[in-house]
Amino acid sequence: MSGFASGQKRPQRDRRIVVRGLRKRFMDIARQEEVVALDGIDLDIGDDEFLTVLGPSGCGKTTLLNIIASFENATGGEVRLDGEIVRKPGPDRGVVFQEYALFPWLTVRQNIEFGLRERRMPRAERRECVQRQIATVGLSGFEQRYPHELSGGMRQRVALARVLVNNPKILLMDEPFAALDAQTRSMMQQELLGVWSAERRTAIFITHNIEEAVLLGDRVVVMTARPGRIKEIVAIELARPRDVTSAEFNQTRRRIASLLEDEVHAAFAAARGEGSPVQ
Amino acid sequence: MTAIPAAAGAASLNVARIFASAHFALRRIAGPAIVLVLWQLASTRGWLDPRFVPSPLTVLHALDEWMFGPKGANPYSGTWFAHAGNSAYRVVVGFLMAAVAGVIIGSLIGWFRLVSDIVDPVIQVLRPIPITAWVPFAVIFFGIRDGSAFFLIALGAFFPIVVNTAAGVAGTPKLLVRAARMLGIRPYMLLPRVVLPAAMPFIFTGLRLGIGLAWVLVIVAEMMAVKSGLGFAMWDAYYFLRLDIIIAAMLSVGALGFLSDLVIRLIGRRFLRWSRGL
Numbered sequence: 001m002s003g004f005a006s007g008q009k010r011p012q013r014d015r016r017i018v019v020r021g022l023r024k025r026f027m028d029i030a031r032q033e034e035v036v037a038l039d040g041i042d043l044d045i046g047d048d049e050f051l052t053v054l055g056p057s058g059c060g061k062t063t064l065l066n067i068i069a070s071f072e073n074a075t076g077g078e079v080r081l082d083g084e085i086v087r088k089p090g091p092d093r094g095v096v097f098q099e100y101a102l103f104p105w106l107t108v109r110q111n112i113e114f115g116l117r118e119r120r121m122p123r124a125e126r127r128e129c130v131q132r133q134i135a136t137v138g139l140s141g142f143e144q145r146y147p148h149e150l151s152g153g154m155r156q157r158v159a160l161a162r163v164l165v166n167n168p169k170i171l172l173m174d175e176p177f178a179a180l181d182a183q184t185r186s187m188m189q190q191e192l193l194g195v196w197s198a199e200r201r202t203a204i205f206i207t208h209n210i211e212e213a214v215l216l217g218d219r220v221v222v223m224t225a226r227p228g229r230i231k232e233i234v235a236i237e238l239a240r241p242r243d244v245t246s247a248e249f250n251q252t253r254r255r256i257a258s259l260l261e262d263e264v265h266a267a268f269a270a271a272r273g274e275g276s277p278v279q
Numbered sequence: 280m281t282a283i284p285a286a287a288g289a290a291s292l293n294v295a296r297i298f299a300s301a302h303f304a305l306r307r308i309a310g311p312a313i314v315l316v317l318w319q320l321a322s323t324r325g326w327l328d329p330r331f332v333p334s335p336l337t338v339l340h341a342l343d344e345w346m347f348g349p350k351g352a353n354p355y356s357g358t359w360f361a362h363a364g365n366s367a368y369r370v371v372v373g374f375l376m377a378a379v380a381g382v383i384i385g386s387l388i389g390w391f392r393l394v395s396d397i398v399d400p401v402i403q404v405l406r407p408i409p410i411t412a413w414v415p416f417a418v419i420f421f422g423i424r425d426g427s428a429f430f431l432i433a434l435g436a437f438f439p440i441v442v443n444t445a446a447g448v449a450g451t452p453k454l455l456v457r458a459a460r461m462l463g464i465r466p467y468m469l470l471p472r473v474v475l476p477a478a479m480p481f482i483f484t485g486l487r488l489g490i491g492l493a494w495v496l497v498i499v500a501e502m503m504a505v506k507s508g509l510g511f512a513m514w515d516a517y518y519f520l521r522l523d524i525i526i527a528a529m530l531s532v533g534a535l536g537f538l539s540d541l542v543i544r545l546i547g548r549r550f551l552r553w554s555r556g557l
Contacts (some may be wrong), residue, residue, distance in 0.1 A: 071457050091463035101458040105476040105553040114472075115462035146553045166462065 021077035036227035052217030060228030094163025373432025385444025436489035447481025
C-alpha cells in the first residue's frame, strides 16, 4: 500500500479527524458548581466514515460537536482535521443544526449561495454549483422561496445543501432530524444516505435515537452520562441499505439499547439527586 | 365542461374581491366621515361658536385659498406650497441625519459591549429630556433658520432610531452568527450580511417612530425657532385668530406625516418581505 511505502509526513488517509484527550469544564452559574461536560474523549474518524454519536441528554454530545466545529473551546486536549489542529469555524466543517439556522431574509438560492459568495466565486460558476446542489437535495422549483414558506423537512434540505455546496471535508450534524415528524424524518434519513453514498463524505451525526444511529452509522459511539466519556464504540456490520425490520438490525439495536440504558438511568439519578446526599 | 364553470368561478371571484375591497375601504373611511358630518352639523346648527371653532367647510375654503388663491390677496393666500415645502424639506434633512447617525451608532452599541457600556448611559439620560428644552441652545448655536430645525428634528428622531437599532442588533440570534462563521464569512462582513438584516424589523420600527417625531418637531421648531413653514404659519395665524388656517395647517401636517410614514412602510415592505409570516 502506497500509504506505508512513502514515509511522508501526511496524515494517514483513513484518519481525517483525530480527537485526543478532549476535556470541557464550565461553571454552572445557577448551581454554583463546576460541570465536567467532556472528560477525556479519544476518537478517530476515518475517511468517508459515517459516525453516529448516541448518549443520554446532557452527556456532552453537542459540546463535542461544537468543539469540533470550533464554536466552543476545549478546556484540554485537541482536535485535528487532516493533521491540522482546528482553531476557528470554517467551511471545511459543514454544520447542520437541529434548528436549521437558515437566514430568514435570504431565499433558498441565496442561502445556499452564502458560502460561495464569501469565497468570491464568480457569479456564473456560483449559479451552476448552486443549481446542481439544489437538484441533488430535491429543491428544484423552490429557489425563490423564503425559509418561512417551507416545511421543516425542506428547510433541513436547504441547510444540508448550504454546507454541501462548500465541499466540506466533514459534515457535522447535531440531531438534524429531531424536530421532524416520523415520516419526514425517515424520508430525510434515506435522502441523507443517498447523498452520502453518492458523494462519499466523512460525517459525524449526533442523535438520541437508537434506530437512527444504527440505520445511519458505520460505527456508533455510545457516550456515558455526565461527565461525558466514550462508553463503547460499536461497529455496525450490517450491509446497506439496511432493513430496520430485520432480525439482525434489531439485535444490534437491542445491544446498543442495553448499553445506553444504564447511562440514561444514571443521568436521571444525577438530575434528581445531585447536591443532596442520599443516605 | 370544466372550462365554463371555471371561468364563471373566476368572474364571481373577481366580483367578490371588488366587493370585499370596497367594503374594506368603506369601513376605513366611515370613522373620519362621521366625525366630519357631526362637526359640520354642529357648526350649521350653531352649537359651535364659529369664532372659536370654524366649520369644516370654512376650513376647506381657507385651505383652498391658502393653496391656490392669488398671492397678496391676504397674507396667506397662495403661500401653502412654500410653507409645506419648507417643512417637508426640514423633516427630510433632519430625519435623514437622524437615520444615518441612529443606525450607525445603534449598530455599534448593539454589537460592541464596550461602546454600549460607555455610550448607552449617555443616551438613556438625554433621551427623556423634552426636545423643546433644547430650543434655546438651538437658536443660540444655529440662529433663527433651517439649522435650528435640522438640529431639533435630528435630535428628536435620533433617539427612537438608535434605541431600536441597538436592540435589534444585540438580539441577533447567536445561532445565525455561528452558521455564518461556519460558512466562512469574512469577519467584517458579519455586520452587513447577518447582523443588519437580522435587525431590519427593529430598524424600520425605529424609522417609523422617528419620522412621526420629525413632524412633531418641525412644527415645534417652526413655532419657536424658524420664521417659515407650516408651524410658523400656525403660530402666525394664532396671533390673527385665523383658526381656520390653524386647522388647515393641522390637517396638512397630518396628511404629510401620513404620506411620509407610508413611504417608509412601503420601503420596509420590500426589505422585510421575508419576515411576513414569521
